[in-house]
Amino acid sequence: MFQIKNYAIPNTIEEAYQLLNEKRANTLLGGCGFLKMGKKTIPTAIDLSHLGLDKIKEDENAIEIGAMTSFRAVEVSSILNDHFDGILPRAVKEILGVQFRNVVTVGATVYSRYGFSDFITALLALDAYVILYKGGKIPLAAFLAQGCQKDILIKIVILKKNTRAAFHAMRNSQGDYAILNVAVSKENNEFKIAVGARPQRAMIAREASKLLGEGQLSEAMIEEVSILAAKELTFGSNMRGTKEYRQILCKALVKRGIKEVLS
Structure with a gap:
């Protein structure tokens, strides 16, 4: 559980910024969902709820x-x-x-x-x-x-653009964090394939995205792109899955996402 020594509710973003930089350990408060899971002493906790940033x-x-x-x-x-x-x-x-x-x-x-x-x-x-x-x-x-x-x-x-988009994730159980997640978007002939929970932070598979935008949108091309996405990105292992399993999932979820935005 975290502890707070001082609690501040600034009325301007400048005031919040000044408070944040007074001490290295001063912390902005969001929903505190993950702060509650750790152990930390916060000299000054800064609540942004009076700044109208929830719109x-x-x-x-x-x-x-x-x-x-x-x-x-x-x-x-x-x-x-x-x-x-x-x-x-x-x-x-x-x-x-x-x-x-x-x-x-x-x-x-x-x-x-x-x-x-x-x-x-x-x-x-x-x-x-x-x-x-x-x-x-x-x-x-x-x-x-x-x-x-x-x-x-x-x-x-x-x-705001004329963008088609799809999102898919694989979980061990409902409500659990994703083993892997994939988002695919299409704007005209430009595609983006983003992969996260690798378990590293999300990245765009740029080579696969470029190939998809340049090639014939056939079943063979979709297969080639999904394989390339799984090869160009790196994956790791944790309690939810191995890097080998994530690589297999990447290929399957990318293929599913591409087909969805093309349908």
């Missing part, structure tokens, strides 16, 4: 998801269900139970770059960006690849 907004060009938006809000959002074949609500709806999804936040999940995250994998298949208070606008893939910085994630921005 999902849409304009003609983009959709914005505030950092304090819960997974449950993502799941039931009419905006997100109406775009990208509902890939983001589909990605979060199997995560543990409703009670858990009511507290887990988008910002904490993305900023922590969790390798097991279904949400990050689905988001990576879209044209998504993170908006940081000091770091500004960064493509999600670049943000995931860089090291952790002490900043505040304000929101996720997803550009």
Whole structure:
């Protein structure tokens, strides 16, 4: 269980940023789902709930998801269900139970770059960006690849395009973390194949994605692309599955995702 020495509820993001950087161990509070599982002493815990970061907004060009938006809000959002074949609500709806999804936040999940995250994998298949208070606008893939910085994630921005998308995951049991998850998207002739829970953080299989966009969309091509995706990415073993099993799953789930976006 974690302990908090001081509890702060800032009224501006600048105030929150100043508090965060006063001490190295000062911590932003999201849903606290994973803080509860560890043992940590926090000099100052910073609650962002008064900053209006829990909204999902849409304009003609983009959709914005505030950092304090819960997974449950993502799941039931009419905006997100109406775009990208509902890939983001589909990605979060199997995560543990409703009670858990009511507290887990988008910002904490993305900023922590969790390798097991279904949400990050689905988001990576879209044209998504993170908006940081000091770091500004960064493509999600670049943000995931860089090291952790002490900043505040304000929101996720997803550009609205005519994108077909599919999400699939394999679990040992309902409510468990995924052994492997896969998201596939298609915009015109451009494809993205994202694979997560490898158990490393999600990555785009760039060679496989490129091949799929350039080739004839036949059964043979889909088979070749799924094999390539499983070869170009690395996999590891943990309590949920071996790296060999994950590689086999990758081929099967990528093939399933491609067929879905083409159907």
